[in-house]
Structure formats: structure tokens, C-alpha cells
Amino acid sequence: MKKKDLIEQLVSEIETGKVKTLGIYGHGASGKSTFAQELYQALDSTKVNLLETDPYITSKRHLVVPKQAPDQKVTACLPVAHELASLQRDILALQAGMDVLTIDEPWKTSEVLSGAKPILIVEGMSVGFLPKELFDKTICFYTDAETELERRLARDTTVRKRxxxxxxxxxxxxRDQYNRYYKATESQADILVDQSGNKFQVKTTNNII
Incomplete structure (x- = not known):
């Protein structure tokens, strides 16, 4: 299945009401944000919210030490790095028809997401740690270490000025913390997409495609 085929399938499921809340997640630089944006662009913007979860990653990660690797800093691959209660609150608020003001970041200002819009796409690493019953469908992206590094260098040095x-x-x-803490979340997704080597392969579908 090609990317455009998956997008077309999701658009159909969303427009027919089968999917109202979609979760898109994966480790850093796995391609999830690009896919979420392409899907969002394929939908009617007057009916869909895109909630990006990067702002819910805490800036206080230096206060926590990974138990199995005390010499390492905490990355977003650990659940403790995410403000999951706040994120879940905002998802439930949007699903209940309430507006939500997003959290601003250096590379993106805050905006109001309208609770009147019936469709919600939630994108970001945090989705992997949330209860799956919040979503009608989830998609997880992953890629090999080399592709992740290539993408992270291209993105973070330009967009995020790192x-x-x-x-x-x-x-x-x-990568070590991804393998130790985050990789296990992949098996919970309805759709698993491998973008290693900048390819697009649907590896696991749980018999739904």
C-alpha cells in the first residue's frame, strides 16, 4: 500500500463517519508529522482539528533520571516526559464540543481549536502513551536509526534551530531509549508504517485494510 492509498482510505473512513478521532504517533523523525499534515490537507479544514502533541512534552526532563540508564538524559521516549493528563483533558474537551487553546512553541504560535469541528487528528509521540479508547483508529510510524538521524538533522537544525x-x-x-521504552507502543496501533530508508511500507494492519 502506498502513502496516497492510505490517505485515501483514511479520508473515506473519516468522511463516512467511521473515524472521528484519529491518533498518529511514532518516535522522533519517523515521518508522522509529515503524514498528518498531508492527511489534514486532504480533508475539509472547516470540519477537522489537528492537535499536535509536542507542546505536551515537559521541559523539566532534566529533573528525572531513567532507572535503567542513570547516566542518560530523559528523552521523549519515556512516558514521564509527557503531560499526559493535560493532553487527555484537551482531547476530551474537543470531543465534547469545547474549544481548546493550543500551547505555543518557538516554531509555532498558539491557536484556538474549535470544538464545533467533528473530526480530530491527534499527532505526536504522546499518543503512544494515551489510552487507545480515546481514538477510533491509531497509526504508528517508525524508521531505522540512520533515516531518523538524517531527518532529525535536516529538521532540527532548520525549523528548531538546534x-x-x-x-x-x-x-x-x-535510539536506546526508543528501543527500551517506546518500541512496545507500536504493537498497540491499528496500522504500523515503516519508513526506513525513506520508503513507505504498511507492515502490520491488524486485518483492517
């Missing part, structure tokens, strides 16, 4: 040396120095830690 130093390339820091990205290189922390890459192994991020």
Missing part, C-alpha cells in the same frame, strides 16, 4: 553536534551526540541515547 545545534547539529548536540543532535549527533544524543542520537544513540534517543
Amino acid at each position: 545545534d547539529a553536534s548536540i543532535i549527533l551526540d544524543t542520537h544513540k541515547e534517543r
Whole structure:
């Protein structure tokens, strides 16, 4: 299945009311944000909200130490790095028809998401740690270590203005913590997409495609 085929299937399921809340997640630089944006662009913007979860990743990660790796900094691959209660509150508010003011970030200002819109796409690493009953369907993305590093360098040095040396120095830690803490969330997704080598392969579908 190609990317455009998956997008077309999701658009059909959303427009027919089969899917009203969609969760898209995966480790950093796995391709989830790009896919979420492409799906959002394929839908009627007057009917759909896109809630990005990066702002719910706490800036206080330096206060926590991974038990199995005390010499490492905490990355977003650990549940403790996410403000999950606040994120779940905002998802439930949108589902109940209430407006939500998103959290601003250096690369994106806050905006009001309208509770009047019936469709909600929630995108970001945090989705992997949320109760799956919040969503009608979930999609998880992953990629190999080399592709992740290539994408992270391209994105974080331009969009997020981060130093390339820091990205290189922390890459192994991020990948180690992904394998230890985050990889297990992949088996919970309805659809699993492998973008290793910048390809697009639907690896696991739980018999729904």
C-alpha cells in the first residue's frame, strides 16, 4: 500500500463517519508529522482539528533520571516526559464540543481549536502513551536509526534551530531509549508504517485494510 492509498482510505473512513478521532504517533523523525499534515490537507479544514502533541512534552526532563540508564538524559521516549493528563483533558474537551487553546512553541504560535469541528487528528509521540479508547483508529510510524538521524538533522537544525553536534551526540541515547521504552507502543496501533530508508511500507494492519 502506498502513502496516497492510505490517505485515501483514511479520508473515506473519516468522511463516512467511521473515524472521528484519529491518533498518529511514532518516535522522533519517523515521518508522522509529515503524514498528518498531508492527511489534514486532504480533508475539509472547516470540519477537522489537528492537535499536535509536542507542546505536551515537559521541559523539566532534566529533573528525572531513567532507572535503567542513570547516566542518560530523559528523552521523549519515556512516558514521564509527557503531560499526559493535560493532553487527555484537551482531547476530551474537543470531543465534547469545547474549544481548546493550543500551547505555543518557538516554531509555532498558539491557536484556538474549535470544538464545533467533528473530526480530530491527534499527532505526536504522546499518543503512544494515551489510552487507545480515546481514538477510533491509531497509526504508528517508525524508521531505522540512520533515516531518523538524517531527518532529525535536516529538521532540527532548520525549523528548531538546534545545534547539529548536540543532535549527533544524543542520537544513540534517543535510539536506546526508543528501543527500551517506546518500541512496545507500536504493537498497540491499528496500522504500523515503516519508513526506513525513506520508503513507505504498511507492515502490520491488524486485518483492517
